[in-house]
Amino acid sequence: MPVKEKKQAPPPEIAQGRHPMEKYLRTDRIPHIWCAGCGLGTTVSSFLYAMDNLGLDPDSVAVISGIGCTGRVAGYVRMDSYHTTHGRPIPFATGLKLAKPDMKAVVFSGDGDLFAIGGNHFIHAARRNLDINVICVNNLNYGMTGGQAGPTTPLGGRCTTSPYGNFEHPFNLVYLAASAGAPYVARWTSLDVRRLQRAIEEMLVRKGFAFLEIIAPCPTNYGRRNKLGEGLDELRYYAEHAVIEHGADPADTEILPGKDFLVGKFVDEEEPTYWEMYQDKVAELEGGRR
Amino acid sequence: MPGKAVLSGVHFMNGDEAIAEGALAAGCRFFAAYPITPQSEIAERLAARLPRIGGVFIQMEDELAAMAAVVGAAWGGDKAMTATSGPGFSLMMENLGLAVMTETPCVVANVQRAGPSTGLPTAVGQGDMMQARWGSHGHYELIALCPYSPQEAFDLTVRAFALAERFRSPVLIMTDEVVGHMYEKVEIPAEVVEARRRTPQVPPEGFLPYKPDEDLVPPMACAGEGYRIHVTGLTHDERGYPDMSADAQDRLVRRLCEKIKRYPDEYTLWEEHSLEDADVAVISYGISARVALGAVELARKKGIKAGLLRLITTWPFPNEVVRSLAERVQGMVTVEINLGQMSREVERAVQGKVPLGGVYHAGGRIHRPEEVLAGIEEVI
Ligand code: SF4
Numbered sequence: 037m038p039v040k041e042k043k044q045a046p047p048p049e050i051a052q053g054r055h056p057m058e059k060y061l062r063t064d065r066i067p068h069i070w071c072a073g074c075g076l077g078t079t080v081s082s083f084l085y086a087m088d089n090l091g092l093d094p095d096s097v098a099v100i101s102g103i104g105c106t107g108r109v110a111g112y113v114r115m116d117s118y119h120t121t122h123g124r125p126i127p128f129a130t131g132l133k134l135a136k137p138d139m140k141a142v143v144f145s146g147d148g149d150l151f152a153i154g155g156n157h158f159i160h161a162a163r164r165n166l167d168i169n170v171i172c173v174n175n176l177n178y179g180m181t182g183g184q185a186g187p188t189t190p191l192g193g194r195c196t197t198s199p200y201g202n203f204e205h206p207f208n209l210v211y212l213a214a215s216a217g218a219p220y221v222a223r224w225t226s227l228d229v230r231r232l233q234r235a236i237e238e239m240l241v242r243k244g245f246a247f248l249e250i251i252a253p254c255p256t257n258y259g260r261r262n263k264l265g266e267g268l269d270e271l272r273y274y275a276e277h278a279v280i281e282h283g284a285d286p287a288d289t290e291i292l293p294g295k296d297f298l299v300g301k302f303v304d305e306e307e308p309t310y311w312e313m314y315q316d317k318v319a320e321l322e323g324g325r326r
Numbered sequence: 327m328p329g330k331a332v333l334s335g336v337h338f339m340n341g342d343e344a345i346a347e348g349a350l351a352a353g354c355r356f357f358a359a360y361p362i363t364p365q366s367e368i369a370e371r372l373a374a375r376l377p378r379i380g381g382v383f384i385q386m387e388d389e390l391a392a393m394a395a396v397v398g399a400a401w402g403g404d405k406a407m408t409a410t411s412g413p414g415f416s417l418m419m420e421n422l423g424l425a426v427m428t429e430t431p432c433v434v435a436n437v438q439r440a441g442p443s444t445g446l447p448t449a450v451g452q453g454d455m456m457q458a459r460w461g462s463h464g465h466y467e468l469i470a471l472c473p474y475s476p477q478e479a480f481d482l483t484v485r486a487f488a489l490a491e492r493f494r495s496p497v498l499i500m501t502d503e504v505v506g507h508m509y510e511k512v513e514i515p516a517e518v519v520e521a522r523r524r525t526p527q528v529p530p531e532g533f534l535p536y537k538p539d540e541d542l543v544p545p546m547a548c549a550g551e552g553y554r555i556h557v558t559g560l561t562h563d564e565r566g567y568p569d570m571s572a573d574a575q576d577r578l579v580r581r582l583c584e585k586i587k588r589y590p591d592e593y594t595l596w597e598e599h600s601l602e603d604a605d606v607a608v609i610s611y612g613i614s615a616r617v618a619l620g621a622v623e624l625a626r627k628k629g630i631k632a633g634l635l636r637l638i639t640t641w642p643f644p645n646e647v648v649r650s651l652a653e654r655v656q657g658m659v660t661v662e663i664n665l666g667q668m669s670r671e672v673e674r675a676v677q678g679k680v681p682l683g684g685v686y687h688a689g690g691r692i693h694r695p696e697e698v699l700a701g702i703e704e705v706i
Contacts, residue, residue: 062567095551114554116549117554118558121420126391127387127394128398131394131399131404132402134356135549138550
């Protein structure tokens, strides 16, 4: 039986056309450049709500992005924010984090940036267990440059550079991150705003390399070319096909078009971090400090 | 390895090690690199030294990452350096451009070997001189220094850090395999003045991160200092926000170039030998200048009035120094381990006033003084 929707007045900020998390946003840069129906807005909101819920001082968090639609995240958050080169947000964050070990470094970037041109950096940062949070918004293609196929485009996916359907095997990012040694690996869709927020909160308070994949619609490019409908239709698709299974074997988390796929927290382990190991080594040395 | 940053005293070390020590003395506390010959001794020394003096050494997965990490560390407030050779220098071009565009002070040492490509991995070359100038895409200026001895490698590295902070720009140390591997006496002074970063003098409200001071260089707010700034490789305005207009692009790129070009006296270094009465000037830099000096002595013995102009700063090119020299001599010979790179700049500066010659070698060995002497004789 359909539940009757309770009529509720929107919170005052929203009624005035303002974002409730405006204190964390560069309001002088809004409106943003993202398309209507894009999943990026919700992912950024979830991040900001997570910051707010934890009561984090914005001066203790740096946001680092690469290039692409997700690469623009750094431009909208009112924190120390760095919009770097294509594929290099992780090594940039590595330098920043090691220079400022007390700050949190959050890398916000896309699937092409982090796993094609920047793939090598990802696996090495995971291997080293650097204290970095990596949030990858996976929209299955290169949105910014007009919808080219990428390392996560599903088999058969139509993109401007796979006009007859993609015939390259895509990466399963969850499996890749887990294999590279990431001690925290989760995946949610941009529909799961509460769970996204909770996952980001977990990442922000834990130590070590933490990876979150967010499956998000790109209605302008991937959605349109693959007849997935509007952004809302893609969210509906997630509602029907995303199956929560915490702790599932990362090898079983492949995403196949038209099939159910797993979301949840797949890895959550305590491992000594790069910084802890560095400090331990320094402590062994005469005269060592920091 | 000793646990103090400045190893004051007299040492016997090679040019690579001297670069490492120069960096530490200048206050460098972050070094990221990828193994490559012939720069390895820089990385190896810093891997041993940095953890003992409160710094960070990290070996990255490639030179793209090394350069990106250096830029990130500089924004984290550290004085940061990387070092590489040939192929690694090519990979660094991407984020060298980011450092130029975001006005990030940092130092990059290139211990040149013979290219193109893998070339002669363990042997000397000077073929990256134009790449140093133009290797990253877009139009920009930066400063490049060429040491010709381990002592100078130390001194110029200290200088490079000061210049990087002064101009908020990457500074290159364009040394070569022979200087890098040459052992000599290096004297480290009792005190070295650490490079200083120009910090904002106003509170975060109203601070414009890319509003330059009168000298065209903006103060730098680093991460965690409360300024919450945005830094982007996109063309940006004084707020640091992207501005995609042709006007903003022209304004920004002109300022980035002008902030360096306007102050040649602060970085243009050179040395003259026997030029007072010279008919022929040999122009050279790095290890080639050392050989050229020997050739000048040979020429003098034969009664030829030769002298040497040793370029220490190669970029921006010291146009004025070379132009005014052209008024005093009858000919010039450029000596370098490539097939003519800086010689093009000499040609531009001289503008046909005197006949020019060049003694070139594609790399793998240094010149023989006799070859240079032959070049001198050819031009008179
Ligand atoms: S192109 Fe796609 S990913 Fe980019 S803003 Fe538009 S909908 Fe979002």
